[in-house]
Structures are given as structure tokens and as C-alpha cells.
Amino acid sequence: MVPLSWYLVFSAALFSIGVFGVLSRRNAVAILLGIELMLNAVNVNLAAFWRYGDVTQMAGQVFAIIVFAVAAAEVSVGLALVISVYRKRSTVIADEIDMLKF
Amino acid sequence: MTTETLIWLIPLPPILAFFLIVLFTNRNKALSHIIAVGAALLSWLGSMIVFLRAIGVEHLGEHPFESSINWLPTGDTWFRIGILIDPLGAVVLFFVSITIFMIFLYSVGYQNFGQPDGDHDVKGLPPHGATIEEHGRKHTVPSVEPMYSRFFAFLGLFAFGMYVLVVSDNLLTLFVGWEIMGLCSYLLIGFWYGKKSARDAAVKAFITTRVGDVFMLLGIAYLYSVTGTLSFREIFTEDVLHTLATIPSGVLGFSSAGLIGLLLFIGTVGKSAQFPLHVWLPDAMEGPTPVSAMIHAATMVSAGVYAVIRMFPLLSLDPATMTVVAFIGAFTALFAATIAVAQNDIKRVLAYSTISQLGFMIAALGIGAYVAAAFHLVTHAFFKALLFLGSGSVIHGIEHGALHTGNHHVDPQDMFNMGGLKKKMPITFWTFLIGGFALSGFPIITAGFWSKDEIFADAFAHHQYLVFATLAVAAFLTAFYTMRQITLTFLGEARTKEAEHAQETRWTMTTPLIILSVFAVTLGWVGIPEHFPLLGGLVPNWLHEFVGGTLAKHPEAVEFSIVPLLTSLLVALGGLGLGYLVYRNVNSAAEDKLQLVFLKNKYYFDEIYDVIIIKPVTWFADKVVYQIMDKGFIDGVLHLFGPGTQGLGDTIRNYFDLPIINRFFGDGSANLTFWSGGKLRVIQTGRIQNYLMLALIIFLAVGAALYFFVLA
Numbered sequence: 017m018v019p020l021s022w023y024l025v026f027s028a029a030l031f032s033i034g035v036f037g038v039l040s041r042r043n044a045v046a047i048l049l050g051i052e053l054m055l056n057a058v059n060v061n062l063a064a065f066w067r068y069g070d071v072t073q074m075a076g077q078v079f080a081i082i083v084f085a086v087a088a089a090e091v092s093v094g095l096a097l098v099i100s101v102y103r104k105r106s107t108v109i110a111d112e113i114d115m116l117k118f
Numbered sequence: 119m120t121t122e123t124l125i126w127l128i129p130l131p132p133i134l135a136f137f138l139i140v141l142f143t144n145r146n147k148a149l150s151h152i153i154a155v156g157a158a159l160l161s162w163l164g165s166m167i168v169f170l171r172a173i174g175v176e177h178l179g180e181h182p183f184e185s186s187i188n189w190l191p192t193g194d195t196w197f198r199i200g201i202l203i204d205p206l207g208a209v210v211l212f213f214v215s216i217t218i219f220m221i222f223l224y225s226v227g228y229q230n231f232g233q234p235d236g237d238h239d240v241k242g243l244p245p246h247g248a249t250i251e252e253h254g255r256k257h258t259v260p261s262v263e264p265m266y267s268r269f270f271a272f273l274g275l276f277a278f279g280m281y282v283l284v285v286s287d288n289l290l291t292l293f294v295g296w297e298i299m300g301l302c303s304y305l306l307i308g309f310w311y312g313k314k315s316a317r318d319a320a321v322k323a324f325i326t327t328r329v330g331d332v333f334m335l336l337g338i339a340y341l342y343s344v345t346g347t348l349s350f351r352e353i354f355t356e357d358v359l360h361t362l363a364t365i366p367s368g369v370l371g372f373s374s375a376g377l378i379g380l381l382l383f384i385g386t387v388g389k390s391a392q393f394p395l396h397v398w399l400p401d402a403m404e405g406p407t408p409v410s411a412m413i414h415a416a417t418m419v420s421a422g423v424y425a426v427i428r429m430f431p432l433l434s435l436d437p438a439t440m441t442v443v444a445f446i447g448a449f450t451a452l453f454a455a456t457i458a459v460a461q462n463d464i465k466r467v468l469a470y471s472t473i474s475q476l477g478f479m480i481a482a483l484g485i486g487a488y489v490a491a492a493f494h495l496v497t498h499a500f501f502k503a504l505l506f507l508g509s510g511s512v513i514h515g516i517e518h519g520a521l522h523t524g525n526h527h528v529d530p531q532d533m534f535n536m537g538g539l540k541k542k543m544p545i546t547f548w549t550f551l552i553g554g555f556a557l558s559g560f561p562i563i564t565a566g567f568w569s570k571d572e573i574f575a576d577a578f579a580h581h582q583y584l585v586f587a588t589l590a591v592a593a594f595l596t597a598f599y600t601m602r603q604i605t606l607t608f609l610g611e612a613r614t615k616e617a618e619h620a621q622e623t624r625w626t627m628t629t630p631l632i633i634l635s636v637f638a639v640t641l642g643w644v645g646i647p648e649h650f651p652l653l654g655g656l657v658p659n660w661l662h663e664f665v666g667g668t669l670a671k672h673p674e675a676v677e678f679s680i681v682p683l684l685t686s687l688l689v690a691l692g693g694l695g696l697g698y699l700v701y702r703n704v705n706s707a708a709e710d711k712l713q714l715v716f717l718k719n720k721y722y723f724d725e726i727y728d729v730i731i732i733k734p735v736t737w738f739a740d741k742v743v744y745q746i747m748d749k750g751f752i753d754g755v756l757h758l759f760g761p762g763t764q765g766l767g768d769t770i771r772n773y774f775d776l777p778i779i780n781r782f783f784g785d786g787s788a789n790l791t792f793w794s795g796g797k798l799r800v801i802q803t804g805r806i807q808n809y810l811m812l813a814l815i816i817f818l819a820v821g822a823a824l825y826f827f828v829l830a
Contacts, residue, residue, distance in 0.1 A: 039810055
């Protein structure tokens with residue numbers, strides 16, 4: 017069987033790519049994609065720990081499914097916000113959306 | 119029902135009776151005494167069943183009835199309480215339950231149940247009598263006690279305390295029962311609280327026994343700290359006893375066993391009225407007579423002796439302690455007997471006689487005569503309860519005479535106001551005679567002879583000649599003052615009109631007398647030594663085998679010797695004979711040659727205590743504690759506090775609160791926040807990626823710090 021550390025290295029890499037995407041991309045939709053990557057990295061971790069831990073305890077899998085659901089909900093809300101912003105300001109570039117500024 | 123369950127239940131009826139009477143039936147005299155006497159009857163029945171089952175068990179000493187439950191959590195373990203009936207417990211339960219029941223029954227008659235309410239009786243004073251009209255003639259009859267129900271409630275609580283003490287398997291619940299009885303003796307001695315003498319006596323009894331109890335509690339605490347347990351069965355194992363005997367206490371060269379034994383013994387000295395804490399007991403006569411019997415025979419003073427007998431395996435570890443015990447016992451026996459000779463109050467004679475007899479038991483224990491002490495405890499409980507109840511009957515008879523003649527100034531307890539009561543009160547006379555003879559140790563037929571003889575035999579066999587001689591003199595005096603009492607009270611001619619008109623009391627009072635007198639005679643037969651001439655071996659020495667089985671090492675029955683037997687015969691018969699000869703013709707206190715002034719005044723012990731303890735203590739309390747400490751020091755300090763704190767408050771406000779708290783911290787923090795807010799606003803760019811970048815940097819910085827400084 018593939019050792020656990022491989023999964024962890026993989027998910028850490030995935031997470032890092034996600035972080036990089038969130039921080040470096042200027043497009044708000046791409047930022048949401050980065051967030052998705054980070055969430056999926058977490059899911060890989062959850063599934064891997066479940067598999068290598070006590071298999072009879074279903075918490076790892078169940079938790080991963082909950083993360084799916086949350087991610088789907090979050091992305092739908094996020095995209096709705098992006099569309100709403102685009103309608104008002106005609107832009108999806110994150111740097112230009114600085115309405116939070118004092 | 120298992121025997122263990124039954125033993126748990128024995129103390130219950132009296133305490134239930136107490137609460138029922140106090141809470142619900144206080145106004146109904148008949149119901150109250152039915153509840154109380156019924157409760158005593160139930161406990162008696164339970165005790166009898168337990169006793170009968172106990173004597174049927176072989177080797178009860180090794181396998182007693184016991185059961186215990188967790189009570190107090192003490193760290194990882196529990197402090198357990200429970201019940202234990204071993205041979206000693208069974209025998210004590212036997213006599214306690216019978217005497218308590220008899221006393222309850224007797225109280226119904228003594229407190230004049232069924233008589234009309236008094237003309238001018240008030241609560242807190244003895245009833246004065248009521249006038250009734252019969253066949254057109256007015257005459258005075260005894261009136262019922264105004265606080266009749268309360269009396270039975272207190273008796274119930276008292277009985278509860280004693281039962282708790284007897285069935286306890288550990289020192290702590292024993293002490294609880296012990297203190298309940300201390301409280302009850304206070305309440306009952308002061309039952310007629312309208313009399314100053316009764317109030318004083320109650321306080322005196324309470325405080326004097328408290329002196330002993332404090333030491334006893336110290337002993338219990340010390341024992342617990344050394345052994346970690348208070349259960350008798352756990353303490354009296356060889357390991358624990360060995361530990362106790364070897365650890366030095368650091369006080370006067372006693373081992374811990376010796377010191378603990380001594381402290382517990384001081385508790386007994388207080389409770390059983392041994393020298394030098396004996397002073398409360400004669401004054402306790404202020405209470406109603408059933409109370410005197412309760413305190414002196416059945417329960418409280420027996421409890422003291424019971425406690426030391428119980429702790430005998432511990433006491434006997436240190437010879438120094440045993441010497442102290444033997445000395446105190448023997449000295450008290452003689453000392454109290456001499457005072458008893460010069461007392462004229464019928465109950466006070468008995469009170470001193472009780473002190474003296476308890477001294478016999480303590481002395482017996484001190485010389486290692488375990489069984490003899492227990493034996494005398496049992497027989498003494500019966501004949502002393504009998505004598506007290508008999509004296510109550512006599513007093514009632516004389517009071518009846520006083521109601522008849524209308525002379526209320528005559529003291530119904532003064533023996534010189536009596537005489538010739540033999541014909542007027544035959545049942546009281548014969549039962550009192552039996553009790554008196556048992557107390558004197560009249561040979562062969564009375565119980566007192568056998569138990570006292572066993573003490574003599576033990577003292578002689580253990581070569582304790584000093585104790586032996588002291589006790590012999592005390593026994594002689596016992597017989598002497600007993601005969602003096604009987605002669606003055608019952609024999610000869612009536613010396614007052616009241617005595618002429620005395621009348622036998624009612625069946626509720628005489629029945630207990632008859633029953634107790636049966637025991638006062640027959641009870642000695644269970645302990646006849648095996649080698650006694652003629653009688654020995656006819657009945658086996660059951661008591662010795664049975665009670666001796668309580669100890670891990672069964673005590674050997676002593677060799678028969680003619681010397682103690684002759685001594686015993688001589689002092690008993692000699693004392694009785696001399697008493698009769700001397701007092702046959704004495705008609706007034708003035709003719710009594712033995713009214714020596716220092717005996718009459720009880721060796722001035724009350725006065726000595728007054729001078730060396732009470733006066734200095736009240737002086738100290740008044741002058742030092744009240745005047746100097748309280749008024750001068752404490753009040754002075756308090757008066758200083760007012761202005762002082764105000765000045766301090768002002769200073770703090772002006773020099774600390776206003777500049778530092780208000781200006782510096784209060785205003786300063788607001789200014790600082792305002793200023794730093796202005797500076798920090800520039801990093802609020804409103805760009806999400808700037809925030810995330812900042813979050814990542816801080817996360818990494820904190821993570822790195824944690825990794826290098828905390829985890830690594």
C-alpha cells in the first residue's frame with residue numbers, strides 16, 4: 017500500500033498551490049478556484065487519515081462529505097457575490113474591489 | 119431478617135419516637151408515652167433477638183455480627199461506619215435494652231400519668247399537686263408533670279444515643295452516640311429548668327463531661343492519624359497494635375498506644391465521673407429520678423466504662439497507662455465511698471455509690487481483669503437502676519405523705535425524714551433491699567457478690583495488693599453506707615408525719631422494680647468461677663467464656679484463692695452488720711457520728727474547683743478578655759479603623775486614583791487608541807489579497823515561533 021506520508025505530501029502540495037493561487041491571482045473567480053483546491057487538499061487528508069486509522073470509525077469519510085457540501089455552498093455564494101460585484105463595478109479584478117477600505 | 123439488618127434497626131425506634139413526639143404528638147400525653155414506651159419495647163425486642171442469636175453463635179469473638187457502609191469520602195478511600203456485635207457488645211446490649219425499657223415504663227408512673235393537672239403547676243418546675251373534690255371532701259393528690267411529652271421525647275433521644283454507641287463498630291459513631299447522650303443529660307438534668315439548682319447542675323454536667331470529651335476527641339484524632347482507621351476490628355489486629363505500641367508519642371515517654379489510651383481514658387473519666395471529674399454526677403440528681411437511673415445505671419456512665427473496656431486491647435499495650443487507669447479507678451472507688459457515708463440525700467448516696475462502683479470497674483480494667491470489669495458493669499447496671507428507681511419510689515411515697523399533711527417544706531429526699539417505710543411500701547422495700555444487698559455484695563445469692571468477688575480474685579491473682587486492699591476498704595464502706603441507707607429509710611419508726619402517711623406507688627413503678635430485682639439476684643449465676651467451693655462447676659462459667667472470646671487472646675480464668683473470697687465475705691457482711699448496728703438507733707442527723715464536715719462537703723472539691731478554676735477563669739474572662747482585650751484592644755482598634763481608613767481613602771483618591779487611574783490610564787488609553795487607530799488605518803487597504811497575505815505571513819511567523827521555541 018502507498019505509505020501515508022505520500023498522501024500527506026500530495027495534499028500539502030495541493031494546499032500550497034491553492035494558497036498561491038488565492039494570493040497571486042487577480043481574478044476573483046480564480047481566487048475561488050484556489051480556495052477549492054485548499055479544501056480538497058483537506059479532504060485528501062481526511063480520507064487518508066481515515067484509511068490509515070481505525071477503519072470502523074466513519075468520522076473521516078463523513079467529515080469529508082460535509083466539507084464537499086460546505087465547499088459547494090461556499091462557492092455558490094462566492095460566485096453570486098462576484099456576479100453581483102461585476103454588475104455594479106464591471107470588474108472581477110480583486111485589487112479593484114476595495115470598498116471595504118476606510 | 120438477617121441479624122445484621124436487625125442490629126442496624128435497633129437504634130431507630132427511639133429516635134423516631136423523639137421526632138414524632140417533638141413534631142406531632144407533643145400535646146397528647148397518652149399518645150406520646152405510648153410512642154416512647156412502644157419504641158423502647160421494639161428496641162428491646164430487637165436487642166433480645168440479637169442477643170439470643172449472638173449466644174447461639176460459636177466463636178462469636180472471631181466472627182461477630184458486623185456490616186458497614188461507606189460514609190465519608192477521605193481522598194481515595196472511604197470512611198466506613200457500621201455495626202458490630204461481638205460478645206461484649208451483645209452483653210451490653212442485653213442490659214442496656216432491659217434497663218432502658220424498664221426506665222421508660224417507670225417514667226409513666228413517676229411523672230404521674232393519669233393524675234389531674236396541677237392547680238398552679240408551671241412548666242419547668244416539678245408538679246406541686248392538684249386539689250380534687252371527692253365525696254364532698256377536698257384533698258390533694260399528685261398532679262401530672264406539665265412537660266410530660268417532652269420528657270419522653272428526651273428519653274427517646276437518650277436511648278438512641280446509647281444504642282448507637284453500643285452497636286457502633288468504630289470510634290467515631292461511638293463518639294457521636296456519646297455526645298448525643300451528653301446533650302440529653304444536659305437537657306434532662308435541667309428538665310425542671312425553673313429551679314436554679316437544676317440549671318446549674320445541667321451546665322455543670324455538660325461542661326465537666328466536655329472537658330473529658332475534648333481529650334477523647336484528641337485521642338480519636340491521634341489514633342486516626344496514626345492508623346488511618348477508627349474501626350475496632352481494624353485497630354485490634356496484631357499489626358496495627360504492634361505499630362501503635364512501637365511508635366513513640368514524644369510525650370512523657372508514652373508510646374502512641376499509651377497516649378491514645380490515656381486520652382480516651384480521660385473521656386471516660388469525664389463520662390463515668392471518675393476522680394477528678396466526678397463533681398458533676400452528684401449534682402445531676404437534680405433531674406427527675408428516671409433520669410438519674412438512666413444516666414447512672416443504664417446508659418451514660420456505663421458508656422464511659424464500656425468505651426474503655428472496648429478499647430482494652432489498645433490500653434493494655436502500655437503498662438504506664440494501665441497503672442494510671444488502675445490508680446484512678448481504685449482511688450475513686452475508695453474516695454467516693456467515703457463521701458457516700460456522710461450524705462443524707464437518698465439519691466446522693468446512690469450517686470456517690472455509682473462513682474465508687476464505676477471506680478471498681480475501672481480499677482478492674484486497669485489490672486487487666488477484662489471479664490470482671492464487664493461482669494460488674496452488667497450487674498451494676500441492673501442493681502443500680504433498681505436502687506435509683508426504688509429511691510424514686512420512696513421519694514414519691516414521701517411526697518404523697520407531704521401532700522397528705524400539707525407540709526411542703528419537708529425535703530422528700532432526706533433520709534432523716536423517712537424511717538419505717540418497710541410497712542408502708544413493702545414492694546419498694548424488698549426490691550430496694552435486694553438491690554442494696556447486691557450493691558454490698560451479699561454473699562452467694564446476689565449478682566453483685568459474684569462480680570465484685572471476681573474483681574477481688576483478679577486483683578489478688580495479679581498481685582495487685584495495693585489495688586486489692588483499696589477496693590476491699592471501698593467495698594466495706596459500700597456495704598456500710600448501703601445498710602445505713604436501708605436502715606434509715608425503711609427500718610425503725612417513722613421520723614416524720616410525712617413518712618407515716620407514705621404510700622406504695624403504682625404498678626407502673628413497682629413492676630420495673632420487681633423485674634430488675636430478679637436480674638439483680640440471678641444475673642450473677644452466669645459468672646460463677648469454676649473452682650469456687652461447692653457451687654463452682656454446677657453451672658459453667660458462661661460469662662467468662664463468652665465475653666473473654668471478644669479478645670484475640672482469651673484471658674485465663676484466675677486460680678481460685680481463699681483470700682479474696684474471705685475478704686469479700688468479710689467486708690460485705692461486716693459492712694452490712696456494722697451499718698445496721700450503728701444506725702439502728704440514730705434518729706436525726708445530729709446523732710450521726712459520721713457527719714464529718716469534710717465528708718459532708720465532699721472534700722471541698724466543688725469549692726476547690728471554684729477557687730482554682732472557676733474564679734480565675736471568670737476573672738480572666740471579665741478583666742482580661744472583656745475589659746482589656748475586647749473593650750480596650752479590639753474596640754480601640756476598631757475605633758482607630760474608622761478615621762484611619764477614611765484618611766487612607768482620601769490619600770489614595772488624591773494621590774493615586776485621580777492622577778494615575780483617571781488621567782494616566784483612563785484618559786491615556788483613550789488617547790492612545792485614538793492615535794494608534796489613526797496610524798493603523800493605512801494598512802486597511804480593503805484589498806482581500808493584502809489581508810490574506812498578511813494572515814499567511816503571521817500564520818507562518820507564529821508557526822515558526824511555535825516550532826522553534828516551544829515544540830523543539
